[in-house]
Amino acid sequence: MKLETPTIQNHKELRWFLLIIVLAAELICNAWIRSESSQAMIMITRTESQIRDMADYRQALSVELERLKSEARITRIARTRLGLTPDIFNQTIYLPKGTN
């Protein structure tokens, strides 16, 4: 049986070692990318959820604004709290200069 010389043997071991290193590196990279993408997905989902919450809040605020500026409400406040009364027939009318 023919035995391989030590130099050839060393080269073979080195190749195996490199292959293992490459595979291990790939494994680590893969794990890192996967965890990063999961993290990114979670962040995106949270941000989307925040956007939705903000949009809902904006909608709620716009409806509240409509409620606050309702004529019935403002008139009630003007009458009950400020003691005002509408009187459109006794207004001060300013006519343009030169009008007879």
Add this chain to the structure above:
Amino acid sequence: MAANPYEKIGLRILFIRFFLLLCLVGIVIRSFDIQILQGEALKKKAENTYVRGITIQGDRGLILDRHSNKLGASTEAPNITADPTQVKNARQAADQLVKILGGSRTEMEKKLSQERRFALLASRVAPVKADAIKKLNIVGIYTPDNSKRFYPNRRLAAQVIGFTGKDDQGLEGLEFSYNKFLEGRTLKTKEYRDGQGTILNTGKNKREGLKGDTIVLTLDKKIQFFSEQALEQAVKEHRGKSGMALVMQPATGELLAVAHYPEFNPNNYGDFSRSRYRNRAVIDTFEPGSIMKVITVASAMERGMSATKIINCENGKYRVGGTVIHDTHPYDYLTPGRIIKVSSNIGAAKIGQDIGPKAMHYYLNAFGFGKKTGISCPAESAGVILPLHRWTSIDAVAMSFGQGMSVTALQLVSAVSAIANGGKLMKPLLVKKVLSNSGEIIQANNPCVVRQVISANTAETVKRMMARVVQEEGTGTKAAIPGYRVCGKTSTAQKVARNKKGYSSSRFTAAFAGFAPFDNPALAILVVVDEPKQNHYGGTVAAPAFKDIMARSFNYLNIPPQTDMLAALPREVSHAAD
């Protein structure tokens, strides 16, 4: 002979190689079994632990007035649901949930202990409560989005807008008739979770695209408010049963206000009687009374009657067949203009007799009576005008002053608007356009001329006659607005008696219809008060409400008074410094 050591090692290597190969083959077979043969089943099994099918419901569309003020909108109100198979400790979870949601702990525990994959724990809760439940982070408890209909102006135009039920489906008004546009679309999608139960991609961000369409009405929130306020005052002051006020733009047929009293709050419609939900302006019919005299005179003039014709009004009593027609005050000879001004039944009856039943029937139809207007409100009524062959000798005479027929308030204001609009009858509009959730116009309702009922000249002459109604000695002086030339007509119609033949002597419908300013009518208004108690005349009950709505609307719309009329007013006029 013993084998040499190299042969022994060779055999061992061969054996180990064979063993490793066998293992490899085993792994390949097992992989094939897992990946290919049982692949789908195992995939589903795994998905069940991190994927959940959900249905996303888009919000209901908005209802806006002509200036994009929100009249109906949806606000966030999530549901609280559970997948009881995922809930590990039902008792503990029930304890925590009841603290936030309230209710019975045993009921909650029962719901969470079911052998089902879905349980509705609470529907449409406040967003704050949903957030608090989310923070508990209980596995198997979910807060799917949902919304609740809200009407920020409460009672404003409630009968027109209507409301939705608990399932967010329109039940009354425009919410009902435009339900297919307004309702949000649904989407079935999947919700993914990671090992810790954190929700990953949900597809919920697609919800905005599922929102229902928006409808833009022709109503003006402010004019609607003025109308409701004036109507409420008129009905309360005269202790009426109910009332209606409609404001229309004669040139376009757009309704700026459709007010009812008594009204209801659509946010809690269950607290009010069902009779209040009805949009009576398009559903209920009534005998129009003297407002029809305007239509009678317009029809007669269109057929050639002179505006200066003298008609004998028989000093207050006139017999037609077996029926005696009376006037409130006795008159001898009147022109058509005076007949409208003083509201003579006998004068109108004689004009009706002159033009004959056939022409009368033709013009009533031409003005839109007896037919649905085609407005987009549910259950619109056509009113009642008998077919010509069923008319008796008294029918044409009675209809000439608004008895023996019934109309809706919408038909009446449209007919009066036609006179203001140079004889052109417009199709009444309530919905201006429908917009998609991305803002594109899906449906646009433009002003539409139904027909030219009378010539512009006839309309102009009738307008002049109507202007005299609000002047001195007219029946509608309380509708006069200082600085503006107003056209109008009063109506005091007796209602049909309940337990006997003929008309009641105590139940009336008081109304006033008119338009202004005279030269270029911007608004036509009809005010109807049903069964006023203290005073039943249209000129006393409805005319002041008409004046109030018209004057406040002019003020709001910046329609200036006529300077010649202003100058004639007994008031101090100041001039701007510059």
